[in-house]
Amino acid sequence: MNSNLLNYVLQLADNGLIYGHRLSEWCGHGPILEVDMALSNIALDSIGAARSFYQYAASMEGNGKTEDSYPYLREVTDFKNALILELPNGGFADTIARSFFFDAFQFHFYTALCHSTDKQIAGIAEKSLKEVTYHLRFSSEWVIRLGDGTEESKQKIQAAIENIWTYPGELFEPSVEEKALMLEGIAPDITLLKSSWNDTVAKTLEEATLQFPIGKADAWHHSGGKKGIHTEYLGFILAEMQHMQRVYPGCEW
Amino acid sequence: MSNTEWPLWEIFIRSKAGLDHKHVGSLHASDAQMAIEMARDVYTRRQEGISIWAVESLHIHASNPDDAAAFFDPMNDKVYRHPTFYDLPDELTHM
Numbered sequence: 355m356n357s358n359l360l361n362y363v364l365q366l367a368d369n370g371l372i373y374g375h376r377l378s379e380w381c382g383h384g385p386i387l388e389v390d391m392a393l394s395n396i397a398l399d400s401i402g403a404a405r406s407f408y409q410y411a412a413s414m415e416g417n418g419k420t421e422d423s424y425p426y427l428r429e430v431t432d433f434k435n436a437l438i439l440e441l442p443n444g445g446f447a448d449t450i451a452r453s454f455f456f457d458a459f460q461f462h463f464y465t466a467l468c469h470s471t472d473k474q475i476a477g478i479a480e481k482s483l484k485e486v487t488y489h490l491r492f493s494s495e496w497v498i499r500l501g502d503g504t505e506e507s508k509q510k511i512q513a514a515i516e517n518i519w520t521y522p523g524e525l526f527e528p529s530v531e532e533k534a535l536m537l538e539g540i541a542p543d544i545t546l547l548k549s550s551w552n553d554t555v556a557k558t559l560e561e562a563t564l565q566f567p568i569g570k571a572d573a574w575h576h577s578g579g580k581k582g583i584h585t586e587y588l589g590f591i592l593a594e595m596q597h598m599q600r601v602y603p604g605c606e607w
Numbered sequence: 608m609s610n611t612e613w614p615l616w617e618i619f620i621r622s623k624a625g626l627d628h629k630h631v632g633s634l635h636a637s638d639a640q641m642a643i644e645m646a647r648d649v650y651t652r653r654q655e656g657i658s659i660w661a662v663e664s665l666h667i668h669a670s671n672p673d674d675a676a677a678f679f680d681p682m683n684d685k686v687y688r689h690p691t692f693y694d695l696p697d698e699l700t701h702m
Contacts, residue, residue, distance in 0.1 A: 386635065388635070388649055389645075391649050395652055492644065495641070495644065499637070
């Protein structure tokens, strides 16, 4: 078994799971019914992609592992998701700012991932790219609506963007395992995606009449997710998500 | 709250097999683009359709229910308006 590959597939899966979990917290709390459903749909897309990656990981590892083993029975330090995804939802503008930055990354990333030499990964990426294209459209439209909306909505989305600005940088930092896979053509070189991501973000922010945090593009950013070094928030997510399986191992309903 | 609510839109969906757009429901949205995106999320999440129309509800003019008697009842006893009184040639099989 290629342990670099397993590590990488789990990283992709964890991103989908934690992003989907955060969005699913909006279910029943959305600002209006239609947005509530849209966020829940996106959550399900994201968790669906995560399931495909977990299933792939389980098939690689064997040893009685299933897709459920990874979300429910690993410790917080085993998770490899990006920190930006585990941050609390905050207000609607905060959620939209996070979604916009991550969706823009996912769009360019999955576009590149479709060319992975690993057929399984390429297949999942191809299917997910259609969903991600819509996610980016949804979050971009909302950035524009809030930015070019009322004075209050503009102030909220601008503040949300500034607040989260130190997190997306991590998305473009390959892990050691990832660098090895880049040589084999399995993982795309994410350092090359930064400029297209910048363009996508700048274009939408301009249309939204919002300020791009100029000069901060390459400033310091948080990192550690890929190595299992997380914010305090991930532990709370897992406590809730894993509670049933920890208390009643193997329970089903 | 009512004066700050977004306008109401009527949503029409064309299914894969269907030729016409059918009314499926309504939703609130600030503009046509938002209405179509929301319709995608609310009304096509189970593969219901391949095309969406959104019409602002205020553009739909309806007959008045009070007129129903004058409008529709007179057609009750005019069965001769149905084309069921014609003798069909035997060659016609799929009528």
